[in-house]
Amino acid sequence: MTSELIYNRIINFSINEMIPDRVVVYKSQGIKQEPKVSKKINDLYDHALSIFTQDVEPKGILKEISIPEFAEVFQGNGENEENTPVQHIFPLADSLALFAFTLGKTISDTISGLFSRKDFALAYMLDSIASASADKAAFMVEQKRDKSSKTLLYSPGYCGWHISGQQQLFKKLEPGQIGISLNDQFLMIPLKSISGVLITGKKEIHNFDHDFTFCAQCTTFSCIDRQEHVIN
Amino acid sequence: MNILQQISDQIDLGDDEKVYELTTTAIEQKIPVKQILDEGLLQGMNIVGRKFKEHEIFLPEVLMAAKAMNAGMELVKPLLLSGNVPMKARVVIGTVRGDLHDIGKNLVGVMLKGAGFEIIDLGNDVTPERFIETAKAEGAQFIGMSALLTTTMPVMKEVVDRIRSENLEDKIRTLIGGAAVSKGYAEEIGATAYCYDGSNAIDYLNSVI
Numbered sequence A: 001m002t003s004e005l006i007y008n009r010i011i012n013f014s015i016n017e018m019i020p021d022r023v024v025v026y027k028s029q030g031i032k033q034e035p036k037v038s039k040k041i042n043d044l045y046d047h048a049l050s051i052f053t054q055d056v057e058p059k060g061i062l063k064e065i066s067i068p069e070f071a072e073v074f075q076g077n078g079e080n081e082e083n084t085p086v087q088h089i090f091p092l093a094d095s096l097a098l099f100a101f102t103l104g105k106t107i108s109d110t111i112s113g114l115f116s117r118k119d120f121a122l123a124y125m126l127d128s129i130a131s132a133s134a135d136k137a138a139f140m141v142e143q144k145r146d147k148s149s150k151t152l153l154y155s156p157g158y159c160g161w162h163i164s165g166q167q168q169l170f171k172k173l174e175p176g177q178i179g180i181s182l183n184d185q186f187l188m189i190p191l192k193s194i195s196g197v198l199i200t201g202k203k204e205i206h207n208f209d210h211d212f213t214f215c216a217q218c219t220t221f222s223c224i225d226r227q228e229h230v231i232n
Numbered sequence B: 001m002n003i004l005q006q007i008s009d010q011i012d013l014g015d016d017e018k019v020y021e022l023t024t025t026a027i028e029q030k031i032p033v034k035q036i037l038d039e040g041l042l043q044g045m046n047i048v049g050r051k052f053k054e055h056e057i058f059l060p061e062v063l064m065a066a067k068a069m070n071a072g073m074e075l076v077k078p079l080l081l082s083g084n085v086p087m088k089a090r091v092v093i094g095t096v097r098g099d100l101h102d103i104g105k106n107l108v109g110v111m112l113k114g115a116g117f118e119i120i121d122l123g124n125d126v127t128p129e130r131f132i133e134t135a136k137a138e139g140a141q142f143i144g145m146s147a148l149l150t151t152t153m154p155v156m157k158e159v160v161d162r163i164r165s166e167n168l169e170d171k172i173r174t175l176i177g178g179a180a181v182s183k184g185y186a187e188e189i190g191a192t193a194y195c196y197d198g199s200n201a202i203d204y205l206n207s208v209i
């Protein structure tokens, strides 16, 4: 990011800081690091990364929001699970900010183009780099917020916050300004985009047990890593 | 070394140009096209599939092999069609209406092609009508659907329901996959099968055709 975050603003990310960790990308493709990754795969990664750095147009948008205003956004279309972690966390926050980020349209078009040209391995590697990069954006804004407290991004579609919540979030945040639109199934276009609310407060507020009804079906368990990072 | 063996080896190495050259030569040598397919191209992909299952190689290497296999298939496919040599089965695949996540569906398509299935890929944002009309028009035995969002997975049920209401269940079977769905969901909506990845889909299809 070019400077510390200021509220209600568009954030330009530098391309270099959007490059994800190679190990994270390999892990997402099930590639084992031991005994060693083949030259073919390493070369493929390097090739995909050079395309990534050419095509990526990272942009974020951030908007400070009050607790009562967010309560309304979180209510969404009334489709959330009855009990969710976010509903217990946000009222305890020191500050809240809606956030959206995109890697832009070009990268998705390039991935599709590579697939059509039957460059399957390159297309998939580029896709995985882009997905890991979009995830990294969340981590980066979390780190850049006020250092005296802890910030985590919570997103519609996760932990009982129904994905239809995107609609209210979009109304308030207006990420059209950075080129993100929402389709009628609440999918963001361009595809490599993320959204949510940045909740800043004492680290303890982010701690919750994993015994919500939806935890049983969860396959990501990303909350556990996130909490460990913040709390320890 | 026998030319079919060479084709198979070059697929394993992921060299599409060599596979193209060797397949051209094999056709010029009048080797029966079905034999080129079975003992060269598919044989190569079988080896790659086995190595992948045994974690000797990873998905990128499988995809490089698939690209090489494709280079040979481009030459062989028109001859198979003109000679009326049947492919294993025809599968219409796509990502359902409202959903644009297509990387998983693409990977499954590539892997199924590599295993000798004929794939008609409708892309993403595919309506139930398009899935069914295409399967009917093309005489496909399977429809494979992908959904990554809970909001788009009900489209799969629409497809299954329409197949039932048109009494096509014996002709067209449905396969579902993607992050949003599960074996339980397949059972709930009456889809024929749920597959968690491309290898799993190959195993499933090979077991039922």
Ligand code: B12
Pocket (backbone or CB within 6 Å): A131, A132, A134, A135, A155, A156, A157, A158, A159, A163, A186, A187, A188, A189, A190, A191, A192, A193, A194, A195, A196, A219, A220, B093, B101, B102, B103, B104, B105, B107, B108, B143, B144, B145, B146, B147, B148, B149, B150, B151, B175, B176, B177, B178, B179, B180, B194, B195, B196, B197, B198, B201
């Ligand atoms: C990477 C990822 C992202 C990336 C990009 C996604 C992409 N595909 O481009 C980023 C970080 C951008 C992202 C963003 C979001 N994501 Co996301 N994402 C994922 C994740 C972790 C992996 C998806 C992926 O790319 N997998 C790799 C591909 C290769 O796998 P695949 O598509 O599943 O396909 C394989 C199998 O499923 C199967 N398969 C697939 N289709 C088919 C079809 C047939 C016929 C068969 C046989 C098999 C089959 O075979 C494939 C090959 O192995 C999933 C969780 C998960 N574990 O799957 C969440 C997930 C899809 N995301 C989710 C959400 C909520 C979001 C966001 C809405 C969050 C937010 N508010 O910011 C946004 C939405 C983005 C948008 N454009 O609208 C949810 C969706 C839940 C829901 N309620 O619908 C998931 C399920 C995570 C969760 N909560 O559990 N995401």
